[in-house]
Amino acid sequence: MxxxxxxxxxxxxxxxxxxxxxxxxxxxxxxxxxxxxxxxxxxxxxxxxxxxxxxxxxxxxxSDPIDAEPSEAIRARVETARELQRRRLAPFRLHCNAQMQARHIRKFCPVDAQGQKLLEMVTDRFGFSARTYSRILKVARTIADLAGSEQIAQAHLAEAIQYRSLDRKIH
Structure with a gap:
């Protein structure tokens, strides 16, 4: 024990x-x-x-009295993003980005040339697996949805990559 x-x-x-x-x-x-x-x-x-x-x-x-963003505003943004995902993925009988398979990722998570360069650099540098690469794209798609963006921007990818801290090699 x-x-x-x-x-x-x-x-x-x-x-x-x-x-x-x-x-x-x-x-x-x-x-x-x-x-x-x-x-x-x-x-x-x-x-x-x-x-x-x-x-x-x-x-x-x-103990800082400065007000943070109200929970209601965050809830509204999340509900809007979830509804967008439901509408986008309904034809495939999926309801959120986390459920996307490779073919859905190719369709709904395109990135521009700068985004591709960033993904290539971090994949090579940190040795990300194919599964991790896919997870980054799905999380970036969700971040873009929360921001109300139709396209995945380099900032969305960078944020998604930051959420993979345990995958990074320690030097």
Whole structure:
């Protein structure tokens, strides 16, 4: 049976728990980070659409009275994007971008020449698999939908790529 300490370790970014922390320095070496992250297999990571690192939030930011975007506005934008996806994909008996197969991705996720260059560069640099490449395109399509854009722009691709942080090789 695992102890609480050993279970906790798997939810942290590294062995010491401070990789990416703004207040404490990580004591892990690059090989230690690579070994720690390799516990999650590539095929498993390929099946997860978004990899998001959540940094520590300083108290001053938690107590800041500045208003964020209201939940109602975010909800409306998401509902609009979901309805757009439902209409676009209804002829294929799909209801959201995550369900798209390769033929749907080719049809609904075209990118311009600059976008192709960006995808080629990150695929070669980070060694992304074909499955990861497809997931990036589907997430970029969703980001474009949320922005109300018919075309996937380079900014949408760049944001989608940022959500694949666990796929990147540690140097």
């Amino acid at each position: 695992q102890t609480q300490q050993s279970r906790k370790r798997y939810t942290q970014p590294c062995n010491c728990g401070f990789a990416g922390d703004s207040l404490r320095e990580c004591s892990c070496t690059p090989p230690m980070l690579q070994r720690y992250r390799s516990r999650l297999s590539g095929p498993l990571l390929d099946r997860i659409d978004l990899h998001i690192e959540v940094p520590r939030v300083p108290h001053k930011d938690l």
